[in-house]
Amino acid sequence: MAYLKGAPRSLAATSLLLTQERVETVARPTVNDIAKEAGVSLATVDRVLNGRPGVRKKTVEKVNEAIRRIGYVRDITAANLARRREYHFVFVLPESDSLFLQSVRDMVNEVAELSRLDRTRITILPVPAHDPHLIAARLGELATVAVDGVAILAPETPPVRDAIRHLKEQDRAVVTLVSDQPNSDRDHFVGVDNVMAGRTAGALMGRFLGPGRHRVMVLVNSMQARDSLERRFGFDQVIAESWPDIEVLPSLEGRDDMDYISSLLPRALEQRGAVDGLYVLGAGNREVSRVLKSLGLSQQVTVIAHELTESTRRGLESGVVDAVITQNVGHIVRSAIRVLRATCDGTPIIEAQEKIRLEIVIRENLP
Amino acid sequence: MAYLKGAPRSLAATSLLLTQERVETVARPTVNDIAKEAGVSLATVDRVLNGRPGVRKKTVEKVNEAIRRIGYVRDITAANLARRREYHFVFVLPESDSLFLQSVRDMVNEVAELSRLDRTRITILPVPAHDPHLIAARLGELATVAVDGVAILAPETPPVRDAIRHLKEQDRAVVTLVSDQPNSDRDHFVGVDNVMAGRTAGALMGRFLGPGRHRVMVLVNSMQARDSLERRFGFDQVIAESWPDIEVLPSLEGRDDMDYISSLLPRALEQRGAVDGLYVLGAGNREVSRVLKSLGLSQQVTVIAHELTESTRRGLESGVVDAVITQNVGHIVRSAIRVLRATCDGTPIIEAQEKIRLEIVIRENLP
DNA sequence: GTCGACATGAGGCACGCACCTCAGATAACT
DNA sequence: AGTTATCTGAGGTGCGTGCCTCATGTCGAC
Numbered sequence: 001m002a003y004l005k006g007a008p009r010s011l012a013a014t015s016l017l018l019t020q021e022r023v024e025t026v027a028r029p030t031v032n033d034i035a036k037e038a039g040v041s042l043a044t045v046d047r048v049l050n051g052r053p054g055v056r057k058k059t060v061e062k063v064n065e066a067i068r069r070i071g072y073v074r075d076i077t078a079a080n081l082a083r084r085r086e087y088h089f090v091f092v093l094p095e096s097d098s099l100f101l102q103s104v105r106d107m108v109n110e111v112a113e114l115s116r117l118d119r120t121r122i123t124i125l126p127v128p129a130h131d132p133h134l135i136a137a138r139l140g141e142l143a144t145v146a147v148d149g150v151a152i153l154a155p156e157t158p159p160v161r162d163a164i165r166h167l168k169e170q171d172r173a174v175v176t177l178v179s180d181q182p183n184s185d186r187d188h189f190v191g192v193d194n195v196m197a198g199r200t201a202g203a204l205m206g207r208f209l210g211p212g213r214h215r216v217m218v219l220v221n222s223m224q225a226r227d228s229l230e231r232r233f234g235f236d237q238v239i240a241e242s243w244p245d246i247e248v249l250p251s252l253e254g255r256d257d258m259d260y261i262s263s264l265l266p267r268a269l270e271q272r273g274a275v276d277g278l279y280v281l282g283a284g285n286r287e288v289s290r291v292l293k294s295l296g297l298s299q300q301v302t303v304i305a306h307e308l309t310e311s312t313r314r315g316l317e318s319g320v321v322d323a324v325i326t327q328n329v330g331h332i333v334r335s336a337i338r339v340l341r342a343t344c345d346g347t348p349i350i351e352a353q354e355k356i357r358l359e360i361v362i363r364e365n366l367p
Numbered sequence: 368m369a370y371l372k373g374a375p376r377s378l379a380a381t382s383l384l385l386t387q388e389r390v391e392t393v394a395r396p397t398v399n400d401i402a403k404e405a406g407v408s409l410a411t412v413d414r415v416l417n418g419r420p421g422v423r424k425k426t427v428e429k430v431n432e433a434i435r436r437i438g439y440v441r442d443i444t445a446a447n448l449a450r451r452r453e454y455h456f457v458f459v460l461p462e463s464d465s466l467f468l469q470s471v472r473d474m475v476n477e478v479a480e481l482s483r484l485d486r487t488r489i490t491i492l493p494v495p496a497h498d499p500h501l502i503a504a505r506l507g508e509l510a511t512v513a514v515d516g517v518a519i520l521a522p523e524t525p526p527v528r529d530a531i532r533h534l535k536e537q538d539r540a541v542v543t544l545v546s547d548q549p550n551s552d553r554d555h556f557v558g559v560d561n562v563m564a565g566r567t568a569g570a571l572m573g574r575f576l577g578p579g580r581h582r583v584m585v586l587v588n589s590m591q592a593r594d595s596l597e598r599r600f601g602f603d604q605v606i607a608e609s610w611p612d613i614e615v616l617p618s619l620e621g622r623d624d625m626d627y628i629s630s631l632l633p634r635a636l637e638q639r640g641a642v643d644g645l646y647v648l649g650a651g652n653r654e655v656s657r658v659l660k661s662l663g664l665s666q667q668v669t670v671i672a673h674e675l676t677e678s679t680r681r682g683l684e685s686g687v688v689d690a691v692i693t694q695n696v697g698h699i700v701r702s703a704i705r706v707l708r709a710t711c712d713g714t715p716i717i718e719a720q721e722k723i724r725l726e727i728v729i730r731e732n733l734p
Numbered sequence: 735g736t737c738g739a740c741a742t743g744a745g746g747c748a749c750g751c752a753c754c755t756c757a758g759a760t761a762a763c764t
Numbered sequence: 765a766g767t768t769a770t771c772t773g774a775g776g777t778g779c780g781t782g783c784c785t786c787a788t789g790t791c792g793a794c
Contacts, residue, residue: 028780031781042745047742050783056742073484075779077781078779079782081750082780117440330719355734357734359727360728362574365725367724399750410773
């Protein structure tokens, strides 16, 4: 049974490891050690550590000096235990039926379940995808309730940016997800470099198409979102640099409307003549697969898409989609939580761990 | 300063979140709740929880039943605090100057530093790469000292397999790294599916070379190691399935000897005539780059390699290497530690988090 | 020199749990 | 029935920290 546990192993080690390292199980310094070192009482150390008033400046310095000398680091788990601390984080996510956002929601729910064991409550706050003012209003409400941190996935707009500023003023930890909000005061961005994502898509398109003249069509949801813009930018950049023989046609905007895509795409494909490549910047992969299959083009056209979802996965498996550029949703959600917690605790984060890798998925390395 | 922390926020929430969720901050059940629920004393609950003797079978069941009913989960951080528990893990790593192993060592050292804050001591135990009996002997020593868990990176051999069995009998947590040891009793394998890695390499080779007849050379360190065998197997498999026009030449074995590679490779390239692709299964990337450049072939030959290291990175940047199939070393090390700890605690692991993704790196998504 | 304001120390209780002791209860034996 | 062996309860102490109270100390201003 999971809650059972063997008796702790004796600490009496004997050979090799004891010779290798000089057994410096020097117990971590505690608040008591600080008190001794600084020549003050525990109560004073406590006041200094927790920024409570009633300590002379000189004494504060004496204590801090002692902390520095003995290398004290607060034991956060013990502190949280004593304080009965609970973290409460809110994920602000657009109401949208895109498969990607659905997977983010699922993942947040899954992680939320497990996080209760770490004294962490996680709530999802759904917001309308395309109403910046309403999103900002909801964020404003968050600044008035007992929330420790907020993770936001929303398009970059001035009202939202200001709302984030306000959250930071109210001392909440804030991270942005997937699409960044630069110039807001968010503590951290959790997601990939979208210009790099576009460049990667472009390079794969170039390599897969091979030498010679080719025409590539780009399908995008909306050219409003920062992430789409950045991807398109990177894509064009790398094609211009390295595959000048490839002609990239203007973006086709699907506007989040799947029916519209279904009607737009076949017409465009017929009008524009032979197209060798299709770059799907955002949503709409289900429709793309359907249309290409119905036109009998699924093997002729090289398709590069973003975000590994049910539909792009099926696309890869069936050979309609050639490569998917994606970011690991589980990693994003867990990273967001780690960063929020670290921000609350004032502890540093492990940069390398929190960096979201840009993943390339083809049929053969489908997880 | 990192050890300072703001006053905890008031718990008095007001609007939205309180209405949204029924504020079920139902405090987690504690040992006291178990005692009450089971109608026994705390001491008895403690005896049951920690498997100490002196409790009638019937009472044990009564307690376990109560635990089940109220959904008690042990608070491991509090338990570890009370128990003054320290985790002690050992990474058994081959002495080898391969860049990949060097990066593993570096990462372990880096993580070890940070882990001390979590009551976790981590030690590296270097072993000779090609002496299975000595490796097994060292593992045997580990079974006699106060070590909670062992992470092993070593070739699969019977002595090592038996040593792992013995470690498990001595109640140590054991994970294998990078190259698995199936049929040993290891608790978990931390690494990628190497057949899949080979398949991915093959598919990229096929797509990058494009249609037509091509010849591909395979360079390998040693065909002893399980990971190399599996990669080669996957590579051949996918080429045979999907690119029958590609001829894969027999493996060239470098035998961990860089000078040997340097002399072997140019001769092979000249003898065998036009080669369009080179698949580098293991070490030797520095030499490959040098040889190809000196022969003026760096742009003609499509090179696919494994493991992102300093040399493959430079290869990608300079265009000599076209793609690298890799596994995130940081992820591997951190995952190993999480799994070891979970095994010690008897808690479940998050499968998705511990699954090591197979990463494809090209110049454009170089991290 | 007295007073008030502030600084400090001593100590306690709590958090959730581990681990110990010892007396008393119960059950299983002669 | 008495004796022994086995259970069980009550209660304590401690882990590292938070947070509270209350008594005492120190300082500067009047």
